[in-house]
Amino acid sequence: MHIATLIGRDGVLHEQALGLVRDPDHAFPVLTAKFKLSWRCNLRCAMCNLWRYARKGRGVPGLDPEQVCRAISDLHDQGLKKVHFSGGEVLLYPAFQDVVAHARSLGLQVNLTTNGTLINKDTARFFVDQRVHTVTVSLDGPDSQTHDKIRGVKGAFKSAMKGIALVRGRRTKKGRGPKLAVNTVVTRNTMDLLDEMVPLLLAHGIDAWRILPIDTEIADLRPTREQWENLLKRVPAWGPLVARLPLDWSSKRSGERAETGKYAGVFYGNRVCYAPWFNVFVDADGKIYPCCMGKGQMTPYANLFHHTMSQALISSGRKEIAYSMAAGHPYPICDCCDDFLEENQAFHTLIHPEE
Numbered sequence: 001m002h003i004a005t006l007i008g009r010d011g012v013l014h015e016q017a018l019g020l021v022r023d024p025d026h027a028f029p030v031l032t033a034k035f036k037l038s039w040r041c042n043l044r045c046a047m048c049n050l051w052r053y054a055r056k057g058r059g060v061p062g063l064d065p066e067q068v069c070r071a072i073s074d075l076h077d078q079g080l081k082k083v084h085f086s087g088g089e090v091l092l093y094p095a096f097q098d099v100v101a102h103a104r105s106l107g108l109q110v111n112l113t114t115n116g117t118l119i120n121k122d123t124a125r126f127f128v129d130q131r132v133h134t135v136t137v138s139l140d141g142p143d144s145q146t147h148d149k150i151r152g153v154k155g156a157f158k159s160a161m162k163g164i165a166l167v168r169g170r171r172t173k174k175g176r177g178p179k180l181a182v183n184t185v186v187t188r189n190t191m192d193l194l195d196e197m198v199p200l201l202l203a204h205g206i207d208a209w210r211i212l213p214i215d216t217e218i219a220d221l222r223p224t225r226e227q228w229e230n231l232l233k234r235v236p237a238w239g240p241l242v243a244r245l246p247l248d249w250s251s252k253r254s255g256e257r258a259e260t261g262k263y264a265g266v267f268y269g270n271r272v273c274y275a276p277w278f279n280v281f282v283d284a285d286g287k288i289y290p291c292c293m294g295k296g297q298m299t300p301y302a303n304l305f306h307h308t309m310s311q312a313l314i315s316s317g318r319k320e321i322a323y324s325m326a327a328g329h330p331y332p333i334c335d336c337c338d339d340f341l342e343e344n345q346a347f348h349t350l351i352h353p354e355e
Contacts, residue, residue, distance in 0.1 A: 003031060003278060004346030006081065014350070020277060021351050024326035028277045029079025030313065033072070034292065036086055036284045037093040038062025043115050044152030047185060047214050047221070062088070062284045063304065065095035069102040071309035075280065078313070082109040082133075088284065091118040100130055109133045113183065117156055119163030124170040128177040136181040136210070137164055142196035150190070161204070168205045181208040181243065188220065191227045198238050208243040213263050213338050225255040247338050263338040267345075268330045274347045275340050276322040280309075288312045290321055291340065297333040 007013045019026035040062065041048075072083060083103050090096060090112055103110050110130070116137035127135055137160055141147040144157035151157075164180060171177020182201055186194065194211065201209055211231075214221055223231075232249060235242055247258050248265030257265050276290040283295050286304035294300075298321055302312035312318065324331070348355070 002346075003343040004350075006031065007346065007350060017274075017347060017350055020274065020326070020347075024322045025319075030075050030280050031079065031278045032082045032084070033075055033080060033280045033282070034084040034086065035063065035068055035071075035099075035282045036088065036292075037068070037090055037096065037099070038088040039284045040092045041087060041089040041115070042092065042117060042153070043089070043156055046150055046152060047187070047216055062093055063282065063286060065098055067286075067304050068095075068099050068282075071282070071304060072099070072103050072108070073106065074309040076106045076108060078310075080108060082111065084111045084113070086113040089118065090114050091123065097126055100126075100132065104130050104132075111136065113138065114163070115151070115156065116160035116163035117153075118159075119166055121166060121170075123163075124166040127167060128170050128174050131176075132178045134179045134181050134208075135167055136183055138185070139182045139197075139201075140185050141190055142193055142200050146190060146193060150185075150187075164204055164206075179207040180205055181210065182206050183210050183212055185212045185214050186223060186246070187214045188223050188227065191223045191231065194231070195234065198241065201241060206241070209238075209241045210243045211246045213246050213258065213261075215336065216261070219260075222259060222261055225259045228255040228258045244342055248341055257335075262335040264335050264341065267341055268334050271344060271348045272328065273325050273330055273334060273337075273340065273344055275344075276318065276325055278343070279340070280313075290318075291337070293333050293337045293339065294321075294331075298331055 007017055013029075016026065016028045020028060072080070085096070085100065087093065091114055100110055100112070110132050111134040112132065113136045116139075139147060139160055140150045141157070144155075147157035147160070148154050167178065167180060184194070184197060197209070213223070216222065228247070235245065247263040248254055248267040251266045254265035279291055281289045281292050281294065282304055283289070286306075287295070287300040288302050288304060288309070289295060289298055289300055299317050301315045301318040304312075307315075
């Protein structure tokens, strides 16, 4: 489900979106939600701190499943269309199947992200039987040497590929099933290996590939400006496999800013981020934000352990963030965001067709 398509074909949503320009309090439904169900993970990725949170005892076993289901129901009553589950490793969450089944019972599109290593025959069958829309597996290199080094556990690549094969096999047998997608986090050392990923993904039936820039303060890990500019030239040859570009390319300065970790480029220089209206993100500690970039960088709306989702959506915290965005004052972390660029461009085009 693409936000731009949804707004374009739904006249009510179209009018509601136009109203946001005049009044940030104008009614607009939360269309998409993401829940990090737990910090727990069975891998030790070099670029990720989530597994370290779990080691310190944070967020174990994670969100309360009854609160998650209640929050999803609240959001559904207000117009939610899609929910995304992740972690940590989402398959380590004890009530994973329960929350997915609840979301599907409401007719919601369900997507999830997993490292793929824990997918077995029963999991693959569950994905198909519940009509999960997209299963995204994290794969950071074309071979075990590259992937396992980044993921910190020997055998991670082999297990992930086996998981992909199980889901693919089940959907082939049933004649339906989830789309298979891959997320690849790119670093300075792995950027030049992306060409080798393409035949691997095509051979294993991957429907969509999302290239994600590494989120790190370590400058030597971030790809260089030249690498980003070279990537832009290579992407067209990979065809529709690439789901979206990983950063803003609207300016000659985009590559330079990407090298410093500012993946949004100059996008928010004259554009508003509409995530506070159409999206909500809940981390494994229960804190509610407009998006995953807000974690630790913005004041949370509320905490799911102490408030309902409905209460969070009318909180002063949410209003403060929405008012700031509407007035053209994004947060510093917004410069580093590689998410929602397409969605926000769709809103911008709709609201400012003259530009």
